[in-house]
Each structure stands twice: as C-alpha cells, then as structure tokens.
Amino acid sequence: MKNTAKRKTNLTQKLGIGKGGFKKAIRDGLLLSSNDKDAYECGIKFFNNCCAYCGMSGDVIQLTADHIVPSAKGGRFVKGNIVPACQKCNSIRRDQPIDDFVNDPQVLEKIKDFQSIHQFKESEKSLDAELGENGKFILEQLDAVLIIIRDVAREAIRANERNEILPLEEWVKDINEVTKKYGLI
The missing domain is CATH 1.10.30 (DNA Binding (I), subunit A)
Known part of the structure; x- marks a missing residue:
C-alpha cells in the first residue's frame, strides 16, 4: 500500500506548475504542425x-x-x-x-x-515567434487550469487514503470557469 500511495504522490508532483511533462506536452502539441x-x-x-x-x-x-x-x-x-x-x-x-x-x-x-x-x-525559430500572441496567451493561462487539476489530483489521493468519495462538482465548475475565461474551450 505504501508503494502505491508514494507512486500516486509522485504523479501529482509531475503536474508542477510552470514546468513538467504535462505543460511541455501541451506546448509541443501547439507547435506539432510546424x-x-x-x-x-x-x-x-x-x-x-x-x-x-x-x-x-x-x-x-x-x-x-x-x-x-x-x-x-x-x-x-x-x-x-x-x-x-x-x-x-x-x-x-x-x-x-x-x-x-x-x-x-x-x-x-x-x-x-x-x-x-x-x-x-534562434530568434526566428523560437516558440514565441511561432505561437504568436494568441498561442503565448493560451500557454501562459494553462497554469490556472493546471493548478486546479493538481489540486483535484492531490485531494483525490487524500480522499482515497481516507476511503472517502471525492465530490468533484466544485472543481468541474472551477475548470469550466477558467477555461471559458481564457477561451480555452
């Protein structure tokens, strides 16, 4: 049981804000076509x-x-x-x-x-030059969404350890608000 809990905690740490594989994957996805x-x-x-x-x-x-x-x-x-x-x-x-x-x-x-x-x-092939203002804005605003996702993941792990059911309605509402605010959906 300890190994499972530790593995899950490490997984949530990888959702680090402003770094990590998740944000890099989003950035790379935005640039994939070029x-x-x-x-x-x-x-x-x-x-x-x-x-x-x-x-x-x-x-x-x-x-x-x-x-x-x-x-x-x-x-x-x-x-x-x-x-x-x-x-x-x-x-x-x-x-x-x-x-x-x-x-x-x-x-x-x-x-x-x-x-x-x-x-x-370097200047012509940079991420900023390729994404343009709209792409940079979206990438910068992903942190707000990542914070919510990270918090949900951490709370889900804690609830699981306490054998509780996690009510997700509030987080879903937060994600909807943030994504609409920044035009991500």
Missing part, C-alpha cells in the same frame, strides 16, 4: 550517429534527440536545433545554454557549424 519531422535524422547524419557532446556511438548506446536551444527556453524541434545525445549527456545538460555545457571548443564549433548550415536563427 515541427521538422526529419530534424533528428538530420542531426544523426551530421554527427555520424554519435552523441554531439561526448562522441559516444549510437551503435553502442541509445541516442536521444536534444534541443540545442532547450525547449523550456523556446527552442523548437527544427533542423539546426536538434542533435543526437546520449542519455547521460542529455540528462546532465538539462536546459543549460550550450555555451555553458560544452567545454571543448572543437565540439562547440561543430555544433555552431551544424546550426549555421541549417541557417538556424
């Missing part, structure tokens, strides 16, 4: 199926797509911004600026060359 579907393959080819940061071969380890300009900072899934990275490098880097993460000048130069070849300009 992503470069072959951006990752382009990076794999340029870096010879190796991690752009440490050079580890994709034949030896699994590579993942990493944003040079982090998605948390407006970076997009487009050619010139997606490079292959091993799990270790991707995990350590998180959302650090590329200039802070890469210490080897030759590696940094190769990454900059990759961006240059694909004419990647």
Whole structure:
C-alpha cells in the first residue's frame, strides 16, 4: 500500500506548475504542425550517429534527440536545433545554454557549424515567434487550469487514503470557469 500511495504522490508532483511533462506536452502539441519531422535524422547524419557532446556511438548506446536551444527556453524541434545525445549527456545538460555545457571548443564549433548550415536563427525559430500572441496567451493561462487539476489530483489521493468519495462538482465548475475565461474551450 505504501508503494502505491508514494507512486500516486509522485504523479501529482509531475503536474508542477510552470514546468513538467504535462505543460511541455501541451506546448509541443501547439507547435506539432510546424515541427521538422526529419530534424533528428538530420542531426544523426551530421554527427555520424554519435552523441554531439561526448562522441559516444549510437551503435553502442541509445541516442536521444536534444534541443540545442532547450525547449523550456523556446527552442523548437527544427533542423539546426536538434542533435543526437546520449542519455547521460542529455540528462546532465538539462536546459543549460550550450555555451555553458560544452567545454571543448572543437565540439562547440561543430555544433555552431551544424546550426549555421541549417541557417538556424534562434530568434526566428523560437516558440514565441511561432505561437504568436494568441498561442503565448493560451500557454501562459494553462497554469490556472493546471493548478486546479493538481489540486483535484492531490485531494483525490487524500480522499482515497481516507476511503472517502471525492465530490468533484466544485472543481468541474472551477475548470469550466477558467477555461471559458481564457477561451480555452
């Protein structure tokens, strides 16, 4: 029983306000139609199926797509911004600026060359530029909805632990009000 309760608590923590997989999924969904579907393959080819940061071969380890300009900072899934990275490098880097993460000048130069070849300009390919004012407004207002969802999830876990039934009518009313207020429905 303890493991189940702990797992559920961790799940609600992932609904963190202003961060987390849920908000990232919403942001990525808004931009899905304008992503470069072959951006990752382009990076794999340029870096010879190796991690752009440490050079580890994709034949030896699994590579993942990493944003040079982090998605948390407006970076997009487009050619010139997606490079292959091993799990270790991707995990350590998180959302650090590329200039802070890469210490080897030759590696940094190769990454900059990759961006240059694909004419990647951070300002033109940013989340804000792509979403426009309406998209940015919707994304910013998602926090109000996420707060309600997080509170419902937390209260549902507490009610379950007390073997109580959770009345959801009030939260449904709150969600309806917020979504109508911000034009999300």
